[in-house]
Amino acid sequence: MENFLQQLKALSSAEDFLQFFGVPFEQKVVxxxxxxxxKRFFQYIRQEQSLDPSDELQMFTAYRGLxxxxxxxxxxxxxxxxxxxxxxxxxxxxxxxxxxxLKRTLPMRAAA
Numbered sequence: 168m169e170n171f172l173q174q175l176k177a178l179s180s181a182e183d184f185l186q187f188f189g190v191p192f193e194q195k196v197v198x199x200x201x202x203x204x205x206k207r208f209f210q211y212i213r214q215e216q217s218l219d220p221s222d223e224l225q226m227f228t229a230y231r232g233l234x235x236x237x238x239x240x241x242x243x244x245x246x247x248x249x250x251x252x253x254x255x256x257x258x259x260x261x262x263x264x265x266x267x268x269l270k271r272t273l274p275m276r277a278a279a
Contacts, residue, residue, distance in 0.1 A: 171223040181205050188231040190238055200241035208237040 178184050181201035185192045197204065211233040218229055 171226055184208070184234060185238065188227070188234050190231065190235050192238055193242075196238070196242055204234075204237050204241055207240055208234050211237055 174187065178187055181197050181204050182192075184190075184205065185197070212230065215229060215233065219225055
């Protein structure tokens, strides 16, 4: 298992992970969603309960399937729709700014 974990630790980019696990990908999808794909991949790993850490082949196969699933989420969807990161989860990715909060940011005018 140490060998598999060491290899995983050496991976740093979405392309590295996709190539390591042999998952075919389109570069344009990765260019737009690389961080989202990796975050979703690690979310799926955390949800996985039935993996035997001593079985490297099972781990590789399971991780490959989870990465394919994570990548697939962004082939037919967008990061904003998938809401992986908190900014997209909060009020559908929209920020609300009130008129009063804008007024407070303006410099005070001297009384005339």
